[in-house]
Amino acid sequence: MAASMKDVAARASVSLGTVSNVLNHPDLVATSTRLRVEEAIRDLGFIPSAAAQQLRAGRAKVLGLVVPDIANPYFMEVARGVEDAALESGYVVILCNSDEQAEREDRYLAVLESQRVGGILIAPVRKSLKPLSRLLQHGVAVTLLGNAAISHDVCSASVDDTLGGGLAAEHAIELGHTRLVWLAGPRDIPRVSDREAGLMKAARSAKVHVTRIAAAQMTTAAGDTAMDSALANGLDATALLCANDLLALGAIRALNRAGLKVPDDVSVIGYDDIEFAASAAVPLTSVRQPKYELGYAAAKLVIGECEDPATHAHQRVQFQPQLIVRASTAPSRPRTR
Amino acid sequence: MAASMKDVAARASVSLGTVSNVLNHPDLVATSTRLRVEEAIRDLGFIPSAAAQQLRAGRAKVLGLVVPDIANPYFMEVARGVEDAALESGYVVILCNSDEQAEREDRYLAVLESQRVGGILIAPVRKSLKPLSRLLQHGVAVTLLGNAAISHDVCSASVDDTLGGGLAAEHAIELGHTRLVWLAGPRDIPRVSDREAGLMKAARSAKVHVTRIAAAQMTTAAGDTAMDSALANGLDATALLCANDLLALGAIRALNRAGLKVPDDVSVIGYDDIEFAASAAVPLTSVRQPKYELGYAAAKLVIGECEDPATHAHQRVQFQPQLIVRASTAPSRPRTR
DNA sequence: GGGGTGAAATGAAACGTGTCAATTTGGCGA
DNA sequence: TCGCCAAATTGACACGTTTCATTTCACCCC
Numbered sequence: 076m077a078a079s080m081k082d083v084a085a086r087a088s089v090s091l092g093t094v095s096n097v098l099n100h101p102d103l104v105a106t107s108t109r110l111r112v113e114e115a116i117r118d119l120g121f122i123p124s125a126a127a128q129q130l131r132a133g134r135a136k137v138l139g140l141v142v143p144d145i146a147n148p149y150f151m152e153v154a155r156g157v158e159d160a161a162l163e164s165g166y167v168v169i170l171c172n173s174d175e176q177a178e179r180e181d182r183y184l185a186v187l188e189s190q191r192v193g194g195i196l197i198a199p200v201r202k203s204l205k206p207l208s209r210l211l212q213h214g215v216a217v218t219l220l221g222n223a224a225i226s227h228d229v230c231s232a233s234v235d236d237t238l239g240g241g242l243a244a245e246h247a248i249e250l251g252h253t254r255l256v257w258l259a260g261p262r263d264i265p266r267v268s269d270r271e272a273g274l275m276k277a278a279r280s281a282k283v284h285v286t287r288i289a290a291a292q293m294t295t296a297a298g299d300t301a302m303d304s305a306l307a308n309g310l311d312a313t314a315l316l317c318a319n320d321l322l323a324l325g326a327i328r329a330l331n332r333a334g335l336k337v338p339d340d341v342s343v344i345g346y347d348d349i350e351f352a353a354s355a356a357v358p359l360t361s362v363r364q365p366k367y368e369l370g371y372a373a374a375k376l377v378i379g380e381c382e383d384p385a386t387h388a389h390q391r392v393q394f395q396p397q398l399i400v401r402a403s404t405a406p407s408r409p410r411t412r
Numbered sequence: 413m414a415a416s417m418k419d420v421a422a423r424a425s426v427s428l429g430t431v432s433n434v435l436n437h438p439d440l441v442a443t444s445t446r447l448r449v450e451e452a453i454r455d456l457g458f459i460p461s462a463a464a465q466q467l468r469a470g471r472a473k474v475l476g477l478v479v480p481d482i483a484n485p486y487f488m489e490v491a492r493g494v495e496d497a498a499l500e501s502g503y504v505v506i507l508c509n510s511d512e513q514a515e516r517e518d519r520y521l522a523v524l525e526s527q528r529v530g531g532i533l534i535a536p537v538r539k540s541l542k543p544l545s546r547l548l549q550h551g552v553a554v555t556l557l558g559n560a561a562i563s564h565d566v567c568s569a570s571v572d573d574t575l576g577g578g579l580a581a582e583h584a585i586e587l588g589h590t591r592l593v594w595l596a597g598p599r600d601i602p603r604v605s606d607r608e609a610g611l612m613k614a615a616r617s618a619k620v621h622v623t624r625i626a627a628a629q630m631t632t633a634a635g636d637t638a639m640d641s642a643l644a645n646g647l648d649a650t651a652l653l654c655a656n657d658l659l660a661l662g663a664i665r666a667l668n669r670a671g672l673k674v675p676d677d678v679s680v681i682g683y684d685d686i687e688f689a690a691s692a693a694v695p696l697t698s699v700r701q702p703k704y705e706l707g708y709a710a711a712k713l714v715i716g717e718c719e720d721p722a723t724h725a726h727q728r729v730q731f732q733p734q735l736i737v738r739a740s741t742a743p744s745r746p747r748t749r
Numbered sequence: 750g751g752g753g754t755g756a757a758a759t760g761a762a763a764c765g766t767g768t769c770a771a772t773t774t775g776g777c778g779a
Numbered sequence: 780t781c782g783c784c785a786a787a788t789t790g791a792c793a794c795g796t797t798t799c800a801t802t803t804c805a806c807c808c809c
Contacts, residue, residue, distance in 0.1 A: 768792090
């Protein structure tokens with residue numbers, strides 16, 4: 076249906092090869108011919124078929140972006156960065172929502188393999204690189220998103236989550252809180268475990284006790300539910316540290332329902348600093364990550380590897396998190412119960 | 413690098429055509445041969461090249477999703493629906509963030525044309541279908557997202573925005589408000605004009621005056637700024653209706669800074685009912701759209717047209733909006749100034 | 750036993766591009 | 780006038796599929 080190079084060649088009365096040269100090596104073509112071909116291209120509205128180009132090249136100028144939760148504003152901000160970087164280099168982004176399910180992630184990895192994507196940006200569901208090994212063997216550029224590379228086979232762009240967890244814990248400790256609660260996500264989410272490690276380390280060195288509770292997912296609803304049942308089980312704490320902002324927002328809802336005030340009764344700290352953290356019921360103290368920059372850097376990394384795999388050296392880009400103090404945290408005060 | 417059908421054929425000692433038959437017409441192949449071929453496929457980890465398939469077929473099993481704001485949770489919820497429907501049918505979604513800029517939209521449409529996508533889901537920046545006409549001529553299935561089709565050349569999946577705007581206005585009017593403010597987005601955003609029309613109609617029939625102010629973008633920040641300067645210009649109203657929730661959240665921030673309480677001094681109504689509307693500083697009264705369902709239905713529509721263009725009849729699927737009343741609206745009370 | 754039948758497998762062509770060796774053209778010096 | 784060189788252009792091939800007309804083969808029936 077769409078015009079092909081053959082049509083262009085016919086209209087400009089030149090050979091196929093010349094059209095190709097006009098597109099890829101204009102300096103090899105006589106000016107007059109070039110102008111004629113370019114006119115034919117305009118007249119026909121010719122746009123090269125990416126599929127044919129890719130078939131020839133072996134790989135597509137396509138990136139796969141695999142995120143665990145498309146509805147989380149955090150990842151969408153990252154996606155914006157990825158997308159901008161991709162568009163700059165003429166790449167296209169395939170959106171893959173693994174929904175925190177290994178099975179779905181696997182399905183998407185197969186799809187991406189079938190698409191012969193040049194690179195994959197992934198915030199993996201599991202810690203292992205095994206599901207990616209086939210892709211890596213086939214020379215697909217993979218960059219880990221959000222957590223530092225485990226192996227030397229891949230690039231990674233991440234934020235220092237250990238530090239971030241530490242920042243959150245130290246803030247709570249400085250405010251005088253002595254009984255911390257860590258609201259984690261489902262076990263094994265790679266990017267959360269570092270936060271937990273940093274937090275626990277800070278707590279240990281301050282000799283502060285931490286109670287760990289876990290939500291079933293990294294969502295507002297799950298945060299609400301988890302806090303609800305924790306409170307029902309008699310959880311008693313003055314500072315709540317959450318694995319991400321969504322959990323925090325959900326937890327605050329549950330706290331309010333239980334008649335607990337934030338920050339008067341409980342201080343709450345989130346993680347990610349999504350846009351809505353600032354306009355939440357109680358503006359949320361949170362650990363900010365440079366989300367857009369993270370996505371942008373990761374995409375540049377992976378595109379760099381695509382374009383020039385030979386000279387590419389795997390890198391780990393790491394950003395620094397930053398604690399943003401808002402209204403949801405306050406000094407610990409003696410209990411009046 | 414990756415194994416091809418030729419490799420599979422060689423390993424199973426059959427011809428290329430037979431391998432193809434095993435994949436596409438298994439009933440034409442003797443069972444013993446089929447098993448042998450399938451074994452070879454497994455051994456080699458063969459995955460067909462989507463590019464080659466598409467080159468042959470002329471079109472790719474790929475959808476382009478063009479949204480004006482990837483950071484808006486509304487569109488990401490829609491995207492979830494699109495993505496699920498696509499995955500079910502073996503399609504893949506290319507994410508295109510037009511950022512409300514016509515130029516960016518055009519750029520992406522060219523990219524999608526180059527990718528020879530089978531279908532496009534688009535929440536257009538402009539009202540005209542002109543930028544899409546080339547795609548349509550080439551037989552690309554296009555479905556309009558969010559606003560009803562203007563022409564009969566395309567499908568659309570939308571929510572009745574006229575009704576939605578009316579719901580918002582009627583709610584405010586029922587609460588006794590007589591001076592309404594409509595906080596619109598930048599001029600010409602198609603999906604907003606229907607909301608405005610519905611609102612204005614309801615206001616006219618109730619003989620209520622509406623002041624129109626406009627934000628530069630459909631974002632929290634723009635809502636904040638717009639409300640700020642409106643207040644500085646002496647805007648005085650008791651009910652604020654916003655073109656979407658992000659604007660509403662931003663406007664509330666500005667109102668609070670100006671010392672105005674929501675809903676005591678001003679009632680605020682949003683639009684979209686994004687997840688964070690419920691956990692906002694003041695839980696937001698909003699007009700809910702079935703977002704996931706909208707995306708899902710739109711994707712099914714466009715995939716249907718891709719798969720069987722001949723028998724396809726263009727449709728308009730329209731969902732109903734629903735007013736969700738929360739804490740940000742209250743009865744009008746006599747001014748105490 | 751020969752001819753016909755249907756199942757199974759084959760091989761070539763086509764999709765649209767990029768590459769590259771081979772060919773043509775024009776200009777210039779001898 | 781001839782030959783040579785660089786510049787410009789050509790044409791064939793490969794990439795990995797699918798399709799389809801053709802071939803091969805075993806079997807059954809008269």
